[in-house]
Amino acid sequence: xxxxxxxxxxxxxxxxxxxxxxxxxxxxxxxxxxxxxxxxxxxxxxxxxxxxxxxxxxxxxxxxxxxxxxxxxxxx
Numbered sequence: 001x002x003x004x005x006x007x008x009x010x011x012x013x014x015x016x017x018x019x020x021x022x023x024x025x026x027x028x029x030x031x032x033x034x035x036x037x038x039x040x041x042x043x044x045x046x047x048x049x050x051x052x053x054x055x056x057x058x059x060x061x062x063x064x065x066x067x068x069x070x071x072x073x074x075x076x
Contacts, residue, residue, distance in 0.1 A: 051067060052068055
């Protein structure tokens with residue numbers, strides 16, 4: 001089970017959704033971006049660290065984090 005968080009410009013994590021499907025969490029991330037007033041992302045850059053996946057969507061100071069994602073999960 002993966003957990004999606006919005007990480008604000010102060011580094012605080014805000015829980016968004018928990019789900020077993022990364023594609024579903026991607027949809028939730030996009031919906032959450034709209035709720036927070038962000039425009040659709042011009043690009044996505046992501047990387048895996050211990051603990052999960054960081055997602056840079058072009059805001060300069062905010063990110064999304066999916067707890068529990070591994071490199072192997074990204075290859076599926």
